[in-house]
Amino acid sequence: MSSEIKRRGLMLVLSSPSGAGKTTLSRLLLESDPGIALSVSATTRAMRANEVEGRDYFFVTPDEFESWVRQDAFLEHAVVFENRYGTPKGPVEDALVSGRDVLFDIDWQGTQQLKERAREDLVSIFILPPSHGELERRLKERAQDSDDIVAKRMAKAASEISHWPEYDYVIVNRDIARALAQVQAILEAERARRQRLIGVGEFVAELTR
């Protein structure tokens, strides 16, 4: 019997402005690949009716959240609309050690924090919309709001998009099936990266004994 090559899991970040198709891409990726699961964040905001503790979020009190911050138990954390959100280290590290991959739905600021703490494990992809017109159309469709609100969302999208140079890969989402195939190819390729593989030395020793 030859020995087996295993691998350390990886952390996959998909970032994009709203209106670039990230949510759909994430869902399709999770459905198509049982080897990757969405990271579950901790939050101080109240649980909503349709949410499940530990599936949608870990719901914690502000004091608990602050105590986790002090214990350095988050990979990244942020404040959004006065609520705090953070990625607990423990479950992510457990997944990586078991060779399972973790998908993150975070913005450029969260990605920067992850980068500092998880350099080799992190794979980051920035998704771009195909054109100005298409981005505007998607923001309007989703908004059903006034031109003013659409303009604000466009400005927010522009600000998010300006961070594309901080990512490992850039994909233009012209066609969802094509963009999904690209994300899947990146995931498959990164799984074969030498640095993530465990036991190659032993495997090779057995090959050439």
Next chain:
Amino acid sequence: MSSEIKRRGLMLVLSSPSGAGKTTLSRLLLESDPGIALSVSATTRAMRANEVEGRDYFFVTPDEFESWVRQDAFLEHAVVFENRYGTPKGPVEDALVSGRDVLFDIDWQGTQQLKERAREDLVSIFILPPSHGELERRLKERAQDSDDIVAKRMAKAASEISHWPEYDYVIVNRDIARALAQVQAILEAERARRQRLIGVGEFVAELTR
């Protein structure tokens, strides 16, 4: 009209010991993907009956070869059985600038030379055979030779295999279709690497105007 994102081509190296299926993988990859072509080497050895100048090799005299070396016109070069072989820089750089990818069939020494000269452009994959028994079987099949010659080939394979830690990706070729899919995924992923993309800044400026 939004501006277009282009990309610089990449240099793909597949290396392996003989008997790991590299030749078959290279052929299938070239057949399946018109965006990548095999690099044509220059050599001082005599042209064989079935060979074509510029397709199989650029056939040059030892003096011409030496003059190219002095002009630093090779990306890598080596001596094999008293003949010299080298990869001319010009055609490779032309391909990369045009966004076409180039496949190299070179050993670990050639790969090391390429690495020094083409750091960002180079993507290197090491192909491992699935087991000691399978490697031996393939070396015997191919050799139809004495045990002594097979043992020598096995020793040579072991020496080549010891260089796996110098490669970006490692693939175990248990199944040719699966290994091909992995090589194709790596190629597709690497084509979406941010550093290879040209014009993203302009594309993004147009998106967010």
